[in-house]
Amino acid sequence: xxxxxxxxxxxxxxxxxxxxxxxxxxxxxxxxxxxxxxxxxxxxxxxxxxxxxxxxxxxxxxxxxxxxxxxxxxxxxxxxxxxxxxxxxxxxxxxxxxxxxxxxxxxxxxxxxxxxxxxxxxxxxxxxxxxxxxxxxxxxxxxxxxxxxxxxxxxxxxxxxxxxxxxxxxxxxxxxxxxxxxxxxxxxxxxxxxxxxxxxxxxxxxxxxxxxxxxxxxxxxxxxxxxxxxxxxxxxxxxxxxxxxxxxxxxxxxxxxxxxxxxxxxxxxxxxxxxxxxxxxxxxxx
Amino acid sequence: xxxxxxxxxxxxxxxxxxxxxxxxxxxxxxxxxxxxxxxxxxxxxxxxxxxxxxxxxxxxxxxxxxxxxxxxxxxxxxxxxxxxxxxxxxxxxxxxxxxxxxxxxxxxxxxxxxxxxxxxxxxxxxxxxxxxxxxxxxxxxxxxxxxxxxxxxxxxxxxxxxxxxxxxxxxxxxxxxxxxxxxxxxxxxxxxxxxxxxxxxxxxxxxxxxxxxxxxxxxxxxxxxxxxxxxxxxxxxxxxxxxxxxxxxxxxxxxxxxxxxxxxxxxxxxxxxxxxxxxxxxxxxx
Numbered sequence: 106x107x108x109x110x111x112x113x114x115x116x117x118x119x120x121x122x123x124x125x126x127x128x129x130x131x132x133x134x135x136x137x138x139x140x141x142x143x144x145x146x147x148x149x150x151x152x153x154x155x156x157x158x159x160x161x162x163x164x165x166x167x168x169x170x171x172x173x174x175x176x177x178x179x180x181x182x183x184x185x186x187x188x189x190x191x192x193x194x195x196x197x198x199x200x201x202x203x204x205x206x207x208x209x210x211x212x213x214x215x216x217x218x219x220x221x222x223x224x225x226x227x228x229x230x231x232x233x234x235x236x237x238x239x240x241x242x243x244x245x246x247x248x249x250x251x252x253x254x255x256x257x258x259x260x261x262x263x264x265x266x267x268x269x270x271x272x273x274x275x276x277x278x279x280x281x282x283x284x285x286x287x288x289x290x291x292x293x294x295x296x297x298x299x300x301x302x303x304x305x306x307x308x309x310x311x312x313x314x315x316x317x318x319x320x321x322x323x324x325x326x327x328x329x330x331x332x333x334x335x336x337x338x339x340x341x342x343x344x345x346x347x348x349x350x351x352x353x354x355x356x357x358x359x360x361x362x363x364x365x366x367x368x369x370x371x372x373x374x375x376x377x378x379x380x381x382x383x384x385x386x387x388x389x390x391x
Numbered sequence: 392x393x394x395x396x397x398x399x400x401x402x403x404x405x406x407x408x409x410x411x412x413x414x415x416x417x418x419x420x421x422x423x424x425x426x427x428x429x430x431x432x433x434x435x436x437x438x439x440x441x442x443x444x445x446x447x448x449x450x451x452x453x454x455x456x457x458x459x460x461x462x463x464x465x466x467x468x469x470x471x472x473x474x475x476x477x478x479x480x481x482x483x484x485x486x487x488x489x490x491x492x493x494x495x496x497x498x499x500x501x502x503x504x505x506x507x508x509x510x511x512x513x514x515x516x517x518x519x520x521x522x523x524x525x526x527x528x529x530x531x532x533x534x535x536x537x538x539x540x541x542x543x544x545x546x547x548x549x550x551x552x553x554x555x556x557x558x559x560x561x562x563x564x565x566x567x568x569x570x571x572x573x574x575x576x577x578x579x580x581x582x583x584x585x586x587x588x589x590x591x592x593x594x595x596x597x598x599x600x601x602x603x604x605x606x607x608x609x610x611x612x613x614x615x616x617x618x619x620x621x622x623x624x625x626x627x628x629x630x631x632x633x634x635x636x637x638x639x640x641x642x643x644x645x646x647x648x649x650x651x652x653x654x655x656x657x658x659x660x661x662x663x664x665x666x667x668x669x670x671x672x673x674x675x676x677x
Binding site: 207218223261267284 | 461468494501508509521551552557
């Protein structure tokens, strides 16, 4: 149970397949924090800490979208650092959603940036448009650490390039999926899944099912649930054999308090998380 | 001359087509800075400031690779901020080499992050694997600001996906290039080029020539020169009609002093820049 994918799989089975996306921006903050007089950095962290405290026993992991913090500059990134550190101190698996992708020597810098030091996370998301060079510098960290490569994204224009048909008759995302699966064979956990996972949105269920066939040992990070339009029903085929991924929800959980009650904001997030956990459970292994 | 592409084009014509990549890492620093007793943040900035002071009148622009700073955490990003701020204060065009690419709402955060506030640059690099959603949030900044989308990258494994043949008979990078060119039509400068440019490496000259045909109004950010193996000869066909891009060099310029003399490190960088400028000039419009 030393491999990160085993730890993540175990949490997904024991707690739930929910991944809470801590994509916290200032307008998500309830008045009790927004008007607290704290600095922006401390506000973001105070909110995240409360959400983590109230949900860490019922989730698989947290995913932290760095863009939400990067947009506030150095101060925002200090809040990002505190958030990762706190979630990891609670024993949770933390995914840095950074989607970095560059040449070999630059990926070495990004690997160092996000798998050690200030911004140490357990797993990072990567964009592999630049090929295998984007993956190799991360390999020396694999085991303790993991990565999820973008394959078929949840957004409407994901199709612009990902769905282009290749001369082989397959769409590009299948070719990317095969390659990610092949890279993943180098680092398998005892749960049967690889420390190299894939990002596949649940907003395109048919495409997801096709991908799962060519990626049998790949664990998935699944965006698109909730605010983006995806539901557990879209995951029925994928999760039919058991848990093979974690499903992210951000806004719907973080802002669950809106229109209900500011002071208990994290309690509403917990209730929303439990609701989503039950929704996912209804299709796992069925 | 209010558009950033006009300012960049003008600098490329007047000064040179050289883009210095300030991809500064600690091991690049000469002893006079490395042993100065300054903090790591101040060392990186002191080095960059000296390079900028000695070269800003002979280059088209600077490109700052954020990964080199991100790897040092919050302190590194403070040096990144100071570097962008200083280069811009000298009137130079600054490209933030961040290669971000995500869903619409996340790209809004990245646009805010890199075109305003702490990390304000003039132009950012983007990864468009996730389609048009990666571009649109940047459009409201275009004019004053610009972007370069990855099309055909300079690294060996760029071919893994970018060179896959589509059913149309064209490789993927041509399809991406066409799309970037089409997006660029929305924001043309008076120099005839668009504020939406493209990253195309000079390590694949034939592919570059094919791309130029389908991207007539696109200005290029060209990596791959020098340490990565590319030369002016590889750019002869591209630059035959005149300057249509800027060519990046990092290590070869930053580390020009190595084995020569630490104290005058920036003077060696200037000499190396002038050499590269002459090399590029030898093929422009020829």
